[in-house]
Amino acid sequence: MSLHESAVLVLKEYGDQEELRDLYLDHLAEHPDGMWKPCRAGHITASALVIDPARSKVLLTLHRKLRMWLQMGGHCEPGDSTLAEAALREATEESGIEGLTLLPVGPVRLDRHPIPSPCNWHLDVQYAALVPEGAVEAISDESLDLRWFAYHEVAAVADESVVRLMERTLAHL
Numbered sequence: 001m002s003l004h005e006s007a008v009l010v011l012k013e014y015g016d017q018e019e020l021r022d023l024y025l026d027h028l029a030e031h032p033d034g035m036w037k038p039c040r041a042g043h044i045t046a047s048a049l050v051i052d053p054a055r056s057k058v059l060l061t062l063h064r065k066l067r068m069w070l071q072m073g074g075h076c077e078p079g080d081s082t083l084a085e086a087a088l089r090e091a092t093e094e095s096g097i098e099g100l101t102l103l104p105v106g107p108v109r110l111d112r113h114p115i116p117s118p119c120n121w122h123l124d125v126q127y128a129a130l131v132p133e134g135a136v137e138a139i140s141d142e143s144l145d146l147r148w149f150a151y152h153e154v155a156a157v158a159d160e161s162v163v164r165l166m167e168r169t170l171a172h173l
Helices: 001-011 019-028 084-095 152-158 158-170
Strands: 041-050 059-061 072-075 109-114 122-131 143-150
Touching: 001 019, 001 084, 001 109, 001 122, 019 041, 019 109, 019 122, 041 084, 041 158, 059 084, 059 152, 059 158, 072 084, 072 122, 084 122, 084 143, 122 158, 143 152, 152 158
Parallel strands: 041 122
Antiparallel strands: 041 059, 041 072, 059 143, 109 122
C-alpha cells in the first residue's frame, strides 16, 4: 500500500473535524502527488506534539525558518509507509529523543495553514508522542532551540494551532 493510499484510509477513519478532513480527502483525490512537497496546490505533512505527562510538559522546537515555537514535524519522505511513521520519524529527528511512542488513538487533530510560494498549503496531520522515562532532547539542524514548556506556558509562546493540539492531546491522555 502506498503512503497516499494509507493516508486516505487514516483520514477516512478520523472521526473529527469533518469539514477539514473532507478537504484533505478531496485534495488527495485531486492530486496523486498531494503527499509530496513539490505539489503546488499543497501537500500533506505529519507532525507530533512531544509530551511528558509525568512532568506536565511539552517539548517545542523554535523552528529555524519560521522562528516560531512549534511541535515537531514536517514533510513525508519516500521511505515513510504511513503518516504515523512519518510523524514519529520527524519527532525523533527533531527532538533527538529515541523511544518516542505515539498515542494509540491515531491522529489527534488536523491543521491546514498557508505556506510561502511556490506551494500554498500544508495539510498537517497531527499526532502526539510520549517520551520514555529519562529522555534527553538534542537540538537538530532544523531548530534554533528546543525547550520544555509547562502546559500552562504554551499559550504564551506558541500560536493557537499548537495550543489546540496540546488541548486535544491532553483530552486523549
